[in-house]
Amino acid sequence: MENNRLESLLISLEDEIDKKCFQIKEKKKEETKTRLFLLACFLFLLLPFLLLYLGISLLAFCFPVILFLAVSMIALLPVLFKNMETM
Secondary structure: OHHHHHHHHHHHHHHHHHHHHHHHHHHHHHHHHHHHHHHHHHHHHHHHHHHHHHOOOHHHHHHHHHHHHHHHHHHHHHHHHHHHHHO
């Protein structure tokens, strides 16, 4: 008799338990996102100073990225124009 009442109680609380687990998971995700954001902000501030301290120019650091974007854009322009003609 006691087992039946216990099982019915657990079954009735199952939805609430699931909701609470979901809330805990969401809270952990938010905490992780907050920590990641703070780390990104810290690195955003620290990286230029660190590069300057090491004697590396930020332009020299960004030049390969800019070159890659320019070459990619030039290579993909024909595809872009072809797709624009079909619209």
